[in-house]
Amino acid sequence: MKRLFVINPNAGAGMKPRAIERLEQYFRNRANTFEAVVSKSREDVIFQTRQALQRGVEQIVAVGGDGTVNAVANGFLENDELVHPEACLAVARTGSGSDYFRGLTRTAARDWREIVLDPAIRRLDAAQVIVRDQPKPVYFVNMATFGMSAEVCQRKAAMSKHWPTSLRYLLPTVRGLFQTRISNVRLTADGHTHERSAICIMVAKGAYSGGGMLFGKNVALDDGRFEVTLFRPLPVWQMLLKTPKLYTGELENEPSIEKVTAARIEIDASPPLLVEIDGDVMGYASVLISVIP
Numbered sequence: 001m002k003r004l005f006v007i008n009p010n011a012g013a014g015m016k017p018r019a020i021e022r023l024e025q026y027f028r029n030r031a032n033t034f035e036a037v038v039s040k041s042r043e044d045v046i047f048q049t050r051q052a053l054q055r056g057v058e059q060i061v062a063v064g065g066d067g068t069v070n071a072v073a074n075g076f077l078e079n080d081e082l083v084h085p086e087a088c089l090a091v092a093r094t095g096s097g098s099d100y101f102r103g104l105t106r107t108a109a110r111d112w113r114e115i116v117l118d119p120a121i122r123r124l125d126a127a128q129v130i131v132r133d134q135p136k137p138v139y140f141v142n143m144a145t146f147g148m149s150a151e152v153c154q155r156k157a158a159m160s161k162h163w164p165t166s167l168r169y170l171l172p173t174v175r176g177l178f179q180t181r182i183s184n185v186r187l188t189a190d191g192h193t194h195e196r197s198a199i200c201i202m203v204a205k206g207a208y209s210g211g212g213m214l215f216g217k218n219v220a221l222d223d224g225r226f227e228v229t230l231f232r233p234l235p236v237w238q239m240l241l242k243t244p245k246l247y248t249g250e251l252e253n254e255p256s257i258e259k260v261t262a263a264r265i266e267i268d269a270s271p272p273l274l275v276e277i278d279g280d281v282m283g284y285a286s287v288l289i290s291v292i293p
Helices: 017-031 042-054 066-076 099-105 112-117 148-158 165-179 236-242
Strands: 003-007 036-038 059-063 088-091 126-131 138-140 143-147 183-189 192-198 200-204 226-231 257-262 264-270 274-277 280-284 287-292
Touching (some): 017 036, 017 112, 042 059, 066 099, 066 280, 088 112, 143 148, 143 264, 148 200, 148 274, 148 280, 183 257, 192 226, 192 257, 200 264
Parallel strands (some): 059 088
Antiparallel strands (some): 126 138, 126 287, 143 200, 143 274, 183 264, 264 287, 274 280
16 A cells, blocks of 8 residues: 655644654554655645645555644545545544544544554545635534634644643633633524524534544534534533533533534624634634535
């Protein structure tokens, strides 16, 4: 199998040259080959992935966090079509959250290098996101979030990488509870419109976000549906008490939280909500999201 590693040296705690050397040694010892590119930016990852697929590479390994996986996935797709339909995406567990890897394997413990060498290949859904006032769609494979959750990602990106992974998500989440903004949201799911006051919306194709928070337990990676979680405003002390439930996914019976599944989601808000897709903050916008089976 012709394989390319697309490496984000800034993911997680950072991948230093020595770590890349060890990675090369591991795969040269087991597969007798190692081809890699070190990314300079999100746009570079998309470009390098697309170029590799066009020249016949059969497996692209995203070595980084969920943002790296997202950029590689965007390289696989062009005009809603696969650039190389027979090629596969492999996911390394080297980011601070690695939530898509966790959702693929249902465990964070398995050695991702073994999966790369002996893959069980599945066809999974992607999601197309049309952002108002932007000419081209973007894609995601795990999670799109709006409002407070996107602001958490923005704050987390600014934190030192010396913080433990769990705290790099939890501390911005707790801080966000005290600084959250309320928006009037118009959410349309498969043609059914819901108008609510909201602080946060999660649109899940995968299971996990935010370093293990469970928002997609009622959808599968290949079922053609999203699970949408909408959070209405609550007093800060009540939100703090409910924080553990973000990790267990036991949110269905919470009166301040609404769940819906759908294949097509439209979100408008006033004031606009900050948008984040698989760890990358996109800005404030209205969006249309649909499944690409």
